[in-house]
Amino acid sequence: MAAAGDGLAVDWQMDLQKAATPIAEFIHSFHTGLLITITVITLFVLALLILVSVKFSARKNPVPSQTTHHVGLEVAWTLIPVLILVVIAIPSFRLLKEQIVAPKADLTIKATGAAWYWKFEYAKDAGGGFEFEARMLSDEERAKAVKDGKGKKEDFPRLLAVDNEVVVPVNKNVVVQVTSVDVIHAFAVQSFGVKVDAVPGRLNQTWFRATREGIYYGQCQELCGKDHAFMPFAIRVVSEEKYAAWLADAKKKFAAAGDAPVQTAETTLSAR
Numbered sequence: 001m002a003a004a005g006d007g008l009a010v011d012w013q014m015d016l017q018k019a020a021t022p023i024a025e026f027i028h029s030f031h032t033g034l035l036i037t038i039t040v041i042t043l044f045v046l047a048l049l050i051l052v053s054v055k056f057s058a059r060k061n062p063v064p065s066q067t068t069h070h071v072g073l074e075v076a077w078t079l080i081p082v083l084i085l086v087v088i089a090i091p092s093f094r095l096l097k098e099q100i101v102a103p104k105a106d107l108t109i110k111a112t113g114a115a116w117y118w119k120f121e122y123a124k125d126a127g128g129g130f131e132f133e134a135r136m137l138s139d140e141e142r143a144k145a146v147k148d149g150k151g152k153k154e155d156f157p158r159l160l161a162v163d164n165e166v167v168v169p170v171n172k173n174v175v176v177q178v179t180s181v182d183v184i185h186a187f188a189v190q191s192f193g194v195k196v197d198a199v200p201g202r203l204n205q206t207w208f209r210a211t212r213e214g215i216y217y218g219q220c221q222e223l224c225g226k227d228h229a230f231m232p233f234a235i236r237v238v239s240e241e242k243y244a245a246w247l248a249d250a251k252k253k254f255a256a257a258g259d260a261p262v263q264t265a266e267t268t269l270s271a272r
């Protein structure tokens, strides 16, 4: 079982979810750097405000100053903020590039958002050739899973546990192609620093390289309708041996569902 804040949010959590990929680590250090920068700037501006309100108050200066311009000051307060923004922009663009430009894929998965669940396809040429849907477990299903001895209560977190988990090998480049069959969804995994829109008729791409084994939960992060909050997915990062074993099992398990048509919002709605 993962530690608190590792792969999922926990009660009273103050910081970001623990990073599980180099990109997420980059995001965290960038975030910390920005937080320090804006804190220093805010305190500096506050100090200046207090200084001028005290030092240049009407009581202390009955005759107001006639100064309207100061070239040196104006150049300084234009150039210094510009320099700060440029310094911030450098790591920002580097991060953006690393997120967008995927390295050579060891494994490609296609994630299709639907109202309101995800479908995952493992490409045939990467040793897959099957697909499955991931749907959130209801409270009754979670209780039943624990009763049936499938795991402890914390193995099935509320609003996050799903019936079918995505399984990937650790320390491998996983490219995820993301699309949708109905409205715009978003494929997002906090611990991986991954978030990309799932747009119908368009194939987006993201990637991650998980450096720690464990279970990481993702959620739709584009308001998509009634059950937007109830379409999580889970990515289990395992050793290469465990992945090979899972792959062999999954091929058999999901083979029957192989060519099943993707459900649309209409068919999902009429099934309710």
Ligand SMILES: [Cu+2]
Binding pocket: 184, 185, 186, 220, 221, 222, 223, 224, 225, 227, 228, 229
């Ligand atoms: Cu959504």
